[in-house]
Amino acid sequence: MTAPRNQILLAAMMVGCAALSSPQVRAQWWSHGPADFEECADIAEKVTGKEARTAALSQCNAKFAGxxxxxxxxxxxxxxxxxxxxxxxxxxxxxxxxxxxxxxxxxxxxxxxxxxxxxxxxxxxxxxxxxxxxxxxxxETEKPPLTTGNAGKPPPAAGDLRRAKPADCTRHSFSCEWPRLSEGIKDLKKALFGSPPGKGRT
Structure with missing residues (x-):
């Protein structure tokens, strides 16, 4: 029983050595990929050739988001x-x-x-x-013109102007009492001497 067991172990060791001797496994064993973007970028910077370096950095950016x-x-x-x-x-x-x-x-x-x-x-x-x-x-359209109140009205007569008492007259002042006194004198002349003859009468 010992001999077959030794043969099995020997065969397993030979298979293992053959597997480790392949170039792909040897490369994975002795080297490892970059852990993050910064490590990948450091490796890419060492690549010769500007275009190859740019392509390597693009791969790093695509592989690592953080x-x-x-x-x-x-x-x-x-x-x-x-x-x-x-x-x-x-x-x-x-x-x-x-x-x-x-x-x-x-x-x-x-x-x-x-x-x-x-x-x-x-x-x-x-x-x-x-x-x-x-x-x-x-x-603006509804605002009345400034001249609306006076439009179409004849100007006041001279006698009306004399009779009009200014709104800001002071009581018993000469400027306010004179128009009334002047009218009184005219009325007295009419009563004493009669109305003067009109112009153009013969």
Whole structure:
């Protein structure tokens, strides 16, 4: 029984050595891929050739969404929201991605409400300006001209002007009493001497 067991162990060891001797396994064993964007970018910077270096950096950017934070951990920048999110690793986990998507939906709703509010405010301002303009035009059309009260009326006679007492006359002042006194003298002359003959009579 010992001999067959030794043969089995020997065969297993030979298979293992053959597997480790393959170039692909040897490469995976002795080298490892970059852990995050920063490490990937450091490797890409060492690539010779500008085009090859640019292509390598693009691959790093596509492979890792997060960026290292100075205090530890990673941050993810969502350019659709123009906002950063803290994440645990170099890429968001499914739970973290779900939270980012929920925040983006809330962001879109806020943007929609802001747009509606701005449009409503602009419409209200236009209506207010139109109302003020209409009220101003109506006021101008209903305002009477300054000469309406005097239009069509003959000018007052000289005697009427003399009889008219200024509204701001002081009682017993000469300027206010003279027109009345002058009329009294004329009436007295008429009573004593009669009316003067009219012009042009023979």
């Amino acid at each position: 960026r290292r934070k100075s205090g530890g951990g990673y941050t993810y920048f969502d350019f659709m929201q123009n906002r950063k999110f803290d994440i645990a690793g170099p890429n968001p986990t499914p739970e973290e991605q779900k939270r980012i998507d929920e925040q983006y939906a809330a962001y879109l709703e806020t943007q929609r409400r802001s747009t509606i509010a701005a449009a409503f405010a602009a419409k209200q301002q236009q209506l207010q300006q139109a109302s003020l303009k209409q009220a101003s035009l109506k006021s």
